[in-house]
Amino acid sequence: MIVVTPRKLTRAQRQLVELAAAGYRQEEIAARLNIRRNAVESSFSRMRARLDARSTLHVVAIALTHGLIDQKEVARLPLPPSRQPKGGRRKK
Numbered sequence: 782m783i784v785v786t787p788r789k790l791t792r793a794q795r796q797l798v799e800l801a802a803a804g805y806r807q808e809e810i811a812a813r814l815n816i817r818r819n820a821v822e823s824s825f826s827r828m829r830a831r832l833d834a835r836s837t838l839h840v841v842a843i844a845l846t847h848g849l850i851d852q853k854e855v856a857r858l859p860l861p862p863s864r865q866p867k868g869g870r871r872k873k
Contacts, residue, residue, distance in 0.1 A: 794828055797814075797821060802850060803858040
């Protein structure tokens with residue numbers, strides 16, 4: 782079995798993958814970085830091809846496994862808007 786270590790990611794690609802690893806959706810990544818969603822989608826498409834990944838989740842898994850992104854950096858990121866607790870009190 783041949784093990785191939787993926788090539789390094791650019792700083793911008795690392796930033797996208799770190800946000801995805803933290804649970805951000807593509808539209809949330811685009812809003813946070815103030816870029817178009819198309820740019821996020823095409824970047825992930827290129828990364829999937831570069832890393833021979835089947836999905837964005839697979840890109841994240843490969844990046845974490847091979848040390849292409851920093852897990853500590855991912856842990857420091859705030860929760861994405863879609864995972865923020867809803868306001869208000871719960872009824873009993």
